[in-house]
Amino acid sequence: MSNIDQYIHAATRENTRRSYQAAVQHFEVSWGGFLPATADSVARYLADHAETLAINTLKLRLSGLAQWHRDQGFPDPTKAPIVKKVLKGIRELHPTREKRARPIQLEELTTIAGQLELALSIAVEKGDRKASIVHARNRALLLLGFWRGFRSDEICRLRVELVTVRPGEGMTIYLPRSKGDRQSLGRELKVPALSHLCPVSAYEEWIKNADIAEGPVFRAINRWGHLSETELASNSISPLLRHMIEQAGLHHKNVSSHSLRRGFANWANANGWDTKTLMEYVGWKDVQSAMRYVDAADPFSQQRIEQNISTRKPIHNLPE
Structure with a gap:
C-alpha cells in the first residue's frame, strides 16, 4: 500500500x-x-x-x-x-417509528454499580482473579460510559497512555477521533471525581487489578482470566451492558450501548443543564442530534392537566 x-x-x-x-x-x-x-x-x-x-x-x-x-x-x-x-x-x-434505546436511569445505574461492587468484593475475598477483573472492568466501563456519555466505539478506543488521573480531583482523556470530530482534531475530555458512583476511582481500580500500563483500556477477558492485547469490539458493548443489567435483577429490554449516552443526557436535562452545555460536554454539533437523546417533559401529563383544572374557576349554571 x-x-x-x-x-x-x-x-x-x-x-x-x-x-x-x-x-x-x-x-x-x-x-x-x-x-x-x-x-x-x-x-x-x-x-x-x-x-x-x-x-x-x-x-x-x-x-x-x-x-x-x-x-x-x-x-x-x-x-x-x-x-x-x-x-x-x-x-x-412504509412509515416506521425510529427505535431508540431505553435510557439508563440513575436509580438503575446505582443498582447495577452496587451489584458489581459487591461481586468484586466477593471475588477478591475468594482470590478469584478472573471474576475480580471482569467485575472491575464492567464497573469502570459502566460508570465512565454513563458520566461521559460515550458512544460504544469511543469507549473501545480509550487508551491508557492518553488518560491522566488526578486522584480525588478527576481525570483527563484525550480522544484522537470521534464521530462528531469531522476534522479529526481530537478532543480533550474532563471527567470529575464524584463522591458517589465515581468513574475515576472505578477506572483506577480496574487499571490496578488488570495491571495495565499502556494500550487499550477496555479489553476482552478469556475463560482463564487472561486479558486480550486488543480493544473490545464496539458491537460487544450492548450485550455486555444487558448482561450487567440482568445480573443486577433488572429488565434489559430495549437496552443498548446508547442507553448510557441517553441516560446521561436525560439526567443532565432533568438537573438543569442547558442545551449548549450538554452539547459541548457530550460532543454534539447540532441541536437536533442532542434532542434525539433527550426525553422532553410530557406536556400532557396528568399533573399538568390536574393543576390546570384545579386553578380554573367553576362555571355556575345560569338560571333559565
Whole structure:
C-alpha cells in the first residue's frame, strides 16, 4: 500500500468502511446488480427491498453505493431524481417509528454499580482473579460510559497512555477521533471525581487489578482470566451492558450501548443543564442530534392537566 493509499484508507472509519463494503456486496452479490450501476437499477433495488429493509438501512446502502462510484470515478447514480422519488415514496408507504434505546436511569445505574461492587468484593475475598477483573472492568466501563456519555466505539478506543488521573480531583482523556470530530482534531475530555458512583476511582481500580500500563483500556477477558492485547469490539458493548443489567435483577429490554449516552443526557436535562452545555460536554454539533437523546417533559401529563383544572374557576349554571 502506497503512502497515498494508506492515508486515504485512514480517512474513513473502520465501521463505516465495513458498512459500505456490505452495502456494495448486498447490491451486487445478493441482489444481482451490476457495477457501475444506473439510476434505474438503484431505484429497482430500493423498490425490491422497500418492505423488508428499514428506511435507515436503505439510506446506508445508498451511501455505500455512492461511495463506491465516487472512489472508482463514476457518476453517482444515487443522486438521480428517480432514486430520490422512490426513497420518498417508500417513506410515505412504509412509515416506521425510529427505535431508540431505553435510557439508563440513575436509580438503575446505582443498582447495577452496587451489584458489581459487591461481586468484586466477593471475588477478591475468594482470590478469584478472573471474576475480580471482569467485575472491575464492567464497573469502570459502566460508570465512565454513563458520566461521559460515550458512544460504544469511543469507549473501545480509550487508551491508557492518553488518560491522566488526578486522584480525588478527576481525570483527563484525550480522544484522537470521534464521530462528531469531522476534522479529526481530537478532543480533550474532563471527567470529575464524584463522591458517589465515581468513574475515576472505578477506572483506577480496574487499571490496578488488570495491571495495565499502556494500550487499550477496555479489553476482552478469556475463560482463564487472561486479558486480550486488543480493544473490545464496539458491537460487544450492548450485550455486555444487558448482561450487567440482568445480573443486577433488572429488565434489559430495549437496552443498548446508547442507553448510557441517553441516560446521561436525560439526567443532565432533568438537573438543569442547558442545551449548549450538554452539547459541548457530550460532543454534539447540532441541536437536533442532542434532542434525539433527550426525553422532553410530557406536556400532557396528568399533573399538568390536574393543576390546570384545579386553578380554573367553576362555571355556575345560569338560571333559565
